[in-house]
Amino acid sequence: MSEKASATLDNLMTENRKFAPSPEFAAQAVAKADKYEAAAADRLGYWADQARSTLTWDKDFTETLDFSDAPFAKWFVGGELNAAYNALDRHVERGIGDRVAIHFEGEPGDQQTITYAELTERVKQAANAFEGLGVKKGDRVAVYLPMIPEAVVTMLACARIGAIHSVVFGGFSAEALRSRIDDAEAKLVVTSDGTWRRGKASSLKDAVDASLEKPGHTVENVVVVQRTGQDIVWNEGLDRWWSDVVDVASKEHTAVPHDSEHPLFILYTSGTTGKPKGILHTTGGYLVQTAVTHRDTFDIHPESDVYWCTADIGWITGHSYVTYAPLVNGSTQLMYEGTPDTPGRDRWASLVEKYGVTVMYTAPTAIRTMMKWGRELVDAHDLSSIRVLGSVGEPINPEAWMWYRDVFGSNAGGGKRRENPAPIVDTWWQTETGAHMIAPLPGVTETKPGSAQVPVPGITVDVVDETGQSVGNGQGGLLVIRDPWPSMARTIWKDPERFKDTYWSRFDGMYFAGDGAKKDDDGDIWLLGRVDDVMNVSGHRLSTTEIESALVSHPAVAEAAVVGAADETTGEAVVAFVILRGEEAAKDTIVEELRAHVGKEIGPIAKPRTILVVPELPKTRSGKIVRRLLKDIAEGRTGGDASTLADQSVMQQITEALKK
Ligand code: WT7
Secondary structure, three states: OOHHHHHHHHHHHHHOOOEEOOOOHHOOOOOOOOOHHHHOOHHHHHHHHHHHHHHOOEOOOOOOEEEOOOOOOOOEEEEEEOOHHHHHHHHHHHHOOOOEEEEEEEEOOOEEEHHHHHHHHHHHHHHHHHHHHHOOOOOEEEEOOOOHHHHEEEHHHHHHOOEEEEEOOOOOOOOHHEEEEEEHHOOOOEEEOEEOOOEEEHHHHHHHHHHHHHOOOOEEEEEEOOOOOOOOOOOOOOOOHHHOOOOOOOOOOOOEEEEEOEEEEEEEEEEOOOOOOEEEEEHHHHHHHHHHHHHHHHHOOOOOOOEEEEOOOOHHHHHHHHHHHHOOOOEEEEEEEOOOOOOOOOOOHHHHHHHHOOOEEEEEHHHHHHHHHHHHHHOOOOOOOOOOOEOOOOOOOOOHHHHHHHHHHOEEOOOOOOOOOOEEEEEEEEOOOOOOOOOOOOOOOOOOOOOOEOEEEOOEEEEEEOOOEEEEOOEEEEEEEOOOOOOOOOEEEOOHHHHHHHHHHHOOOEEEEEEEEEEEOOEEEEEEEEOOOOOEEEOOEEEHHHHHHHHOOOOOEEEEEEEEEEEOOOEEEEEEEEOOOOOHHHHHOHOOOOOOOHHOOHHHHHHEEEEEEOOOOOEOOOOOOHHHHHHHHHHOOOOOOOOOOOOOOOHHHHHHHHHH
């Protein structure tokens, strides 16, 4: 285990508080303890039941799981369904078309209330428009949009016609966008002029233009939503306004059924090498597990809950728990465009109060940021509507967990506190798992601050040692998933070998998640962070190697090494060590220039917090950078074991150089 993991472990070992669900909550909960029993008695039977009771199938499946070509799985084999029909039309058909699907609030305060009937119409129009632009089943569509309703409309319109969406987070650069467009060979790009961020119009279309400047791409059309009204460059022949193609399209569109294994989307995520992986998810299994976990983990009562997931659609959380699951479940959700500190640092609490949010799902980094801003800002609002609080993206430290419970979960309005605070569900999962894998059931599990605890019903996870043996209670090791699950990634786009190598080669017949974990004395699971070269900054996944490649692509950089250093707010922060060369190395502004360069190559989210100029890097005799020692420096420690270094004096040289 790494030093960081064992330090975390020591810290967590002293945590022994437990919070049982209140009898009132338990009595009304959607998911009861018998779910675990049913799933344990017959795992595949359980998933088959969930699939049939949760979704509407045009053609029933004949086999629940076909894993004969492992690790490439097929779920609900022979079944046919349409994802958009499941998220939209069927709700209108069963008479709840008037229910609000999305309460949208823009950063400037503009609002839209979109019912299921209206959202269905909008998606039908977009489906007609995209088809009119030549998009067919199986074609790829790149989506580079902010958190506005058109993002959900676009994704569902693609799903409706069987086109595969590839959403690229708006915080990624033109370069990053282009490499994703190229890898997926996208035919259509959907974007907006810009988005509101901290009171200003921030551009998106510019990056699309820059990404398509170099010829040789596959894009035939760019559809542009007008959001801010800012000036944009118009490319005749390529660009079309959303209002000219979607808003005028027919509101009639029949959803055709797709095979259960028809690709739904590609989502790129960082791995341990420089090139992002195009994670491929398919239709049936993905929808089943996202919808079931959304309902059970968050105790969703669709007729009364107002659910709010703060994630951007550019990440898997936004895909599974904004676009798909809440709508498949017929629930009402809030969607917010902007930052949490505009116009004031109480924007989130004010949104909860204004919309009567009952279930909130966010990341520890956001909770820690609000802790820093002070609880008074939250206490000033009435949050008595809140019933369930979710956490995702990174390990949540017990202090943040308790603060979340005290400040968001115990607020009864008017300065009063509640007798029974809202349960907190810490959900562990990944882009590759598609849906929650480890999470409490809020009406069943006695929750523990800092632990995701137990696999969701129908999922088998374990913690194993280096040889793949299951560890005992009280011990740490590597997190694995033992059996295939419905929403598992099916492959890496155009790279099935990498899919096998990355996830299925470390241990025979088990999925290797890349996370360290431990089992406590009750056998509950505590997540301890990544064990590979993947960093987690504010719940966003970044690759050390990818940032190193970006740095060395700058002419002034001879060599670079990147580490994730512990950071109080963001969990980890990017710290880069660089060896400079040439004339530019002497410039005072070089560090700022390098940060900007990383922003341009990958995106602002990847900019190092700190860049340290060093004369040498610690390497083994075989030339491998010993990141552990750099991490020590980045986190202010000294004296780590340097005995494997080829040159024993390197650490000394680095410390001397940094003193200057
Ligand atoms: C990595 C996956 C899952 C959606 C957001 C991130 C870390 C995620 C937790 C949690 C501890 C967590 C893991 C995982 N992670 N949730 N509840 N507790 N760690 O998705 O970008 O694919 O990143 O995020 O390290 O491997 P992702």
